[in-house]
Amino acid sequence: MRYSKSFTKTTKEKPKEVELVSHEYLLRSGFITPLGAGFYTYLPLGFRVLKKIRNIIEEELANIGVEEMSMPVVQPARIWKESGRWLEVGPELWKFQNRSEEDFALAMTHEEAVTDAAKQIIFSYKDLPKIVNQIQIKVRDEARPRGGLLRLREFLMQDGYSFDKDEAGLDKSYNLFMEAYKKIFARVGIKTAIIESDTGAMGGSGAHEFMMIAKSGEDKIISDGKRTVNAEKVGIAREEDIDSAPARAKIKEFFGHNNVEFMRGIEVGNIFKLGTKYSTSMKLQYVDEKNKLHPVVMGSYGIGLDRLIASIVEASHDDKGIIWPASVAPYRVHLIHLGDNYKVIDAATKIYDELWAAGIETFYDDRDEASAGDKLNDADLIGLPYRLVVSEKTIAKNSAEIKARDKKTASNIKLDEVVKTLRE
């Protein structure tokens, strides 16, 4: 893509409402633009990141045998009343009525919908186990959206569901997702701690959260480097409380010592052993070999894609802009030409065509009107893995300058070696 044709624009100044660095850079680099509190439009650059992340998630889930499906966001109240969550959840469940004054809800998760669908499919122990996944919009009437993509009212979530005949089967499915999640987070370039968590309003018999350690995070956690737990679990609400006598006693109980650190984290994924909460209330049952009825044992597994993007930027940036991991960068190469010499432009255009012909995704800042400083600074802000500069200086030596975004120094390579050098 050429900058001049792209539906994007960078800005120099930080929007005044912005607090988080990921929020600032994603806005300034033209990846997203706000529509309202908790609602963001993905501009083309941002959408490419979203798609890359989506692909990675889908690949890793395919590797554990998960099948993809898709469920509606607008849902009749019936299923929510069946599960009990119509009243249980509270105002976060976004309810509305249609013209006939029938009740509906916007899906905050899809346990109800997937359980309802499973009732047409699962009848016998022979129908189990099953694991499915979707990547679908979720809507929650959040009291306080915040931090750009960190906490949204409409967001994109990968939500997988497992159906087993017993706890042992659930453990297997659960572990499959846990291993897949480890690979997903590694591939998108973030470090996560896996912590035990409460099951909350989801019900069930166990849960873990994948937590990325970050100052900007909303979750409070305590870690000794090996083991990480939710601060609430140790009865600590604030960082100041960590040295109080009761807190120290609880920490010792959990960790066996008091050498722990209070940190904040961003919850980028979670996995729940739902057990039979939904299968009981919604009557998803199967018969065993002896023709005896049992509720299906379920699990659910979720990753918030928008929040994951924010987390990646929180984890990977410098004072000039974003530093995208190659796996999720919207393009691999940021090509720019400096000066308006036609030989330079011709050389850059030729490289651009060659890179795409070789399957190397390249963003070409072809603007004539932008100054060298504009282009170089935009390249840093947008943060693609490699910057390729063509100028009079370089073509005099029949070369181009290449610089990795995460490195300080640049080097020169011959024009006819550009494609080879930038190939993965």
Next chain:
RNA sequence: CGGGGCGUGGCCUAGUGGCUAAGGCGCCGCGUUUGGGACGCGGAGAUCGCUGGUUCGAGUCCAGUCGCCCCGACCA
């Protein structure tokens, strides 16, 4: 939901009752520039969030309302 802050061209800001709402960025035209956010000249673009009120006079004061941000509570 409780507390706080802010709404002035697309963006960042100035303007605390009085002349035609000012500047920077960005945008358009012409020219000069091109290795780290260039320069000159000339332009376009604002019913100062909205409604009502006080006043001879309101961007400025008052009330209401809408929106956005931050802290907290909440958070499948």
